[in-house]
Amino acid sequence: MSTDRANIDRDKPVLLQGNEAVALGALDAGLEFFGGYPITPSSEIAEILSQEMPKSGNKFIQMEDELSSMASIIGASLTGKKSMTATSGPGFSLMQENIGYGMMTEVPCVVVNVQRGGPSTGLPTKPSQGDLMQARWGTHGDHPSITLYPDSVQEAYELTIRAFNLAEKYRTPVFLFLDEMIGHMRESVHLPKKKDLEIINRINPTVPPEWYKHFKNNPKYISPLASYGQGYRFHVTGLTHDEKGFPTNKKEEIQAKMDKLKKKITNNLDDLIQVEAFHMDDAEVAVFAAGLVARSAKEAVIRAREQNQKIGLVRPLTIWPFPDNEVERMLSSTQMTLIAEMNQGQLINEVKRVTYYGEHAKYIKLQRYDGTLITPEDILQRISEVL
Amino acid sequence: MKYQIRLSGSGGQGLILNSILLAEAASKEGKNVLQSQAYGPASRGGSSRADVIISDSEIYYPAAEHLELLLCLTQKAADKYIKLLKQEGILIYDSENIKINPISAETIAIPFTQIAIDKFKTSLVSNIIAISFICTYTKLVSFKQLEKAIGNNVKEKFIELDIKAAKLGAQLARDYENGKDISS
Numbered sequence: 350m351s352t353d354r355a356n357i358d359r360d361k362p363v364l365l366q367g368n369e370a371v372a373l374g375a376l377d378a379g380l381e382f383f384g385g386y387p388i389t390p391s392s393e394i395a396e397i398l399s400q401e402m403p404k405s406g407n408k409f410i411q412m413e414d415e416l417s418s419m420a421s422i423i424g425a426s427l428t429g430k431k432s433m434t435a436t437s438g439p440g441f442s443l444m445q446e447n448i449g450y451g452m453m454t455e456v457p458c459v460v461v462n463v464q465r466g467g468p469s470t471g472l473p474t475k476p477s478q479g480d481l482m483q484a485r486w487g488t489h490g491d492h493p494s495i496t497l498y499p500d501s502v503q504e505a506y507e508l509t510i511r512a513f514n515l516a517e518k519y520r521t522p523v524f525l526f527l528d529e530m531i532g533h534m535r536e537s538v539h540l541p542k543k544k545d546l547e548i549i550n551r552i553n554p555t556v557p558p559e560w561y562k563h564f565k566n567n568p569k570y571i572s573p574l575a576s577y578g579q580g581y582r583f584h585v586t587g588l589t590h591d592e593k594g595f596p597t598n599k600k601e602e603i604q605a606k607m608d609k610l611k612k613k614i615t616n617n618l619d620d621l622i623q624v625e626a627f628h629m630d631d632a633e634v635a636v637f638a639a640g641l642v643a644r645s646a647k648e649a650v651i652r653a654r655e656q657n658q659k660i661g662l663v664r665p666l667t668i669w670p671f672p673d674n675e676v677e678r679m680l681s682s683t684q685m686t687l688i689a690e691m692n693q694g695q696l697i698n699e700v701k702r703v704t705y706y707g708e709h710a711k712y713i714k715l716q717r718y719d720g721t722l723i724t725p726e727d728i729l730q731r732i733s734e735v736l
Numbered sequence: 737m738k739y740q741i742r743l744s745g746s747g748g749q750g751l752i753l754n755s756i757l758l759a760e761a762a763s764k765e766g767k768n769v770l771q772s773q774a775y776g777p778a779s780r781g782g783s784s785r786a787d788v789i790i791s792d793s794e795i796y797y798p799a800a801e802h803l804e805l806l807l808c809l810t811q812k813a814a815d816k817y818i819k820l821l822k823q824e825g826i827l828i829y830d831s832e833n834i835k836i837n838p839i840s841a842e843t844i845a846i847p848f849t850q851i852a853i854d855k856f857k858t859s860l861v862s863n864i865i866a867i868s869f870i871c872t873y874t875k876l877v878s879f880k881q882l883e884k885a886i887g888n889n890v891k892e893k894f895i896e897l898d899i900k901a902a903k904l905g906a907q908l909a910r911d912y913e914n915g916k917d918i919s920s
Binding site: 361362363364474530533534535536537641644645647648651722724725726 | 756759760763764766768769770771772773774775776795796797798799801
């Protein structure tokens with residue numbers, strides 16, 4: 350391949366693969382360290398970054414496995430480098446322990462999971478949405494999750510940059526989820542000029558080193574972050590810790606730490622949550638779908654509208670934290686909701702949780718987990734069976 | 737206008753590359769394009785297919801459903817996908833490897849593999865001959881854009897050979913349109 354990725358003409362649309370768009374988005378966001386272990390269907394991300402990152406003096410390391418991949422990006426981030434890894438389900442499972450460590454120690458980094466069929470090694474080349482709850486509760490303990498879920502190659506690029514921005518802003522690992530087919534398909538993408546990108550960087554401490562507390566609490570629950578090598582000394586542990594980072598068993602400090610982890614997310618839902626309402630203004634039936642399935646749903650909505658059927662789509666771009674208020678509001682005037690997922694039922698329980706009362710609390714489900722895509726016909730037929 | 741194309745055969749025949757060449761050429765001409773593929777864990781031998789959708793309007797569903805054009809390079813692919821072809825669609829197949837029953841769609845039989853071996857002493861370029869035939873015959877993209885896409889996506893040492901193969905594919909399409917026998 351002779352594509353000169355550093356000098357893509359940004360005035361014209363360019364044909365990109367989903368994984369390639371993630372790699373370019375990461376580079377545009379300022380990625381400085383990638384530690385990973387290639388796995389289908391995410392391998393192109395590592396492949397492209399292994400070619401591009403050394404050109405600008407940045408570090409790409411192929412680690413011995415996914416445990417160390419996750420450890421490496423946490424370590425790199427603590428030295429001040431914007432860090433990322435990319436994997437698929439089997440690797441995402443192996444990363445869970447250190448993901449929890451990254452959340453507990455409040456380290457900004459981005460973890461990409463290009464989902465394939467599971468459990469275990471499952472279906473390496475087939476799409477599935479089986480890891481959505483793993484993004485929420487994969488690592489143990491009480492913790493929030495930020496997980497972004499694009500439905501196009503364009504959006505894969507945009508949400509990659511957003512994932513970095515949110516990681517830096519909220520001092521936490523952020524997940525970017527793709528479906529196998531989004532990762533592997535190619536679409537025309539409009540890349541913005543680099544000067545037009547909004548890039549957020551972590552807040553550095555302004556206090557002298559002897560005053561610095563690595564986890565200092567404040568009304569925003571987000572502490573400034575020093576980097577190793579800057580002259581600031583700080584302690585990092587996965588044990589529940591005080592503001593200086595040393596283990597604690599004091600109930601006030603435990604409570605404060607747990608509230609900090611939670612509230613830096615829940616106090617900023619307006620900033621974190623994105624939901625698309627597609628032809629929902631007068632919709633009587635709503636389809637709820639995310640990622641790849643939303644593409645089938647959009648086609649189904651367009652075809653239904655041609656037959657004067659009032660169908661719309663609610664699509665979360667942020668699946669975690671789940672958009673409780675937005676989904677509740679958008680579905681409040683519909684008579685029925687079809688929840689379509691490529692799994693045995695994961696987000697359906699979230700939709701039910703937030704819309705458990707009222708007229709609109711009538712659900713039908715469409716779940717497919719045979720490695721093939723839900724089609725627009727599947728969706729329209731399922732709706733017509735009930736209407 | 738929405739044009740749905742499926743390129744089908746087995747892994748290693750260059751069908752995914754073909755789909756990228758066509759998609760990139762169409763994208764450069766300002767059309768909405770979506771390219772996707774399905775393949776098994778093995779890169780060679782197993783069945784392989786790639787879809788290209790070219791449209792004036794936004795493309796939502798990412799797989800081809802009702803085909804305007806189907807290219808088949810193996811019997812297995814033909815048996816599996818001919819039913820997706822529209823009545824007024826076009827079936828192009830490798831006549832050395834495939835036997836088909838009469839269908840209502842236009843059928844074009846070309847021994848791509850044999851032509852590649854006869855003219856270039858390698859079957860490796862049969863995919864390029866086929867995609868260039870498709871580009872010229874359907875007029876979906878210009879030869880110039882196809883040539884550029886080959887330059888962008890093929891290893892340096894194969895570019896010259898592939899462009900020669902593409903020129904042959906385009907010539908075959910013109911010959912076919914002019915009613916010449918290209919079945920051998």
